[in-house]
Amino acid sequence: MQPVQKPQGDLVRTTLGVLAIGALIITSLWILRPFLAATIWATMIVVATWPLLLWFQARLWGRRVLAVAVMTLLLLLLFVAPLMLATATIVQHSAAIVGAAKSLINFRLPAPPDWLGGLPFVGEMAVSAWDQLASARPQDLIAQITPYADDIAKWSVAQAGSLGVLFVQFLLIVALAALMYASGETAARAVRQFGERLAGKYGVIAVTLGGQAIRGVALGVGVTAVIQSGIGGIGLALAGVPLAGPLTALMLMLCIAQLGPGLVLVPAIAWVYWTGDTLWGTVLLALGTVAMTIDNFVRPVLIRRGADLPLLLIFAGVIGGLLAFGLVGIFVGPVVLAVAYTLVGAWIADAGALAAGDAER
Secondary structure (H helix, E strand, O other), X not given: OOOOOOOXXXXXXXXHHHHHHHXXXXXXXXHOHHHHHHHHHHHHHHHHHHHHHHHHHHHOOXXXXXXXXXXXXXXXXXXXXXXXXXXXXXXXXXXXXXXHHHHHHHOOOOOOOHHHHOOOOOXXXXXXXXXXXXXXXXXXXXXXXXXXXXXXXXXXXHHHHHHHHHHHHHHHHHHHHHHHHHOHHHHHHHHHHHHHHHHHHHXXXXXXXXXXXXXXXXXXXXXXXXXXXXXXXXXXXXXXXXXXXXHHHHHHHHHHOOXXXXXXXXXXXXXHHHOOOHHHHHHHHHHHHHHHHOHHHHHHHHHHHHOOOOHHHHHHHHHHHHHHHOOOHHHHHHHHHHHHHHHHHHHHHHHHHHHHHHHHO
């Protein structure tokens, strides 16, 4: 009996249907493109802090509205308050900044230190460059800087605009997170159903592991960043470093971006020693060493507590995601690798089980 062949029109209709669905998905993503980054951030924040929301809800008479209000207020304090504090600090110290800039005109470099010329390979060039700067007149320096003044002004205007965009993005993230907090169970159920529709039970497992990866990275990266910046901030305050608060906030952002607190602490330690305060410089050096190395011990433990996944997989996802997608890639990278790891493992396990069944026959 000859097999029944489908009409050629069915293949054309199926192909056109797939193309239409693909075009619809691409168009929808293109329309929502301005909101994608904020949506991804809000999703990561909600998934990572969902247990905290339930904790607040249990202690606020079971009222979800009150728990959402508390979480929204915390997010506003976390995202918007530091930006406003940084802006207010710049405005508050604007006179000092202008005065420091004016004082640079009368600044004269001292003679180069003796050890500078003794450096191998670069000693003579360093001494020559130092002497040129020390002998230059303020008018000569201004003449050299003037051609770049226009570029500096354009860069300053662009950064001011970026701060405004960043402020709007933060507000959008908080608003989307509040909506997700209010209907989180419905969204989670829909995501599980979508995963089950795509890959059956393994799709549900992949969705669950994705959530665990987000919580593990948030716990490992976030808590470690808070600990590092807290220790570094205490050291800055004890050593009397100016603007210790904004520098601590900067350390927190650098630690979250996996750059570490050393970019702030090392110059601060050098500055304290330069002022001649060796005692507090040594204290800051000790606390800074702890802050710069403690992540090697704390982060792996916290990540393993939050996600039952290979630690190397999580680290590769964090670093690779950061390089590929920017700051949000810290969370996107581990989730993508966790889902891929789960699906590939399930596919290999199914192939092994099928081969074992055939061997028994």
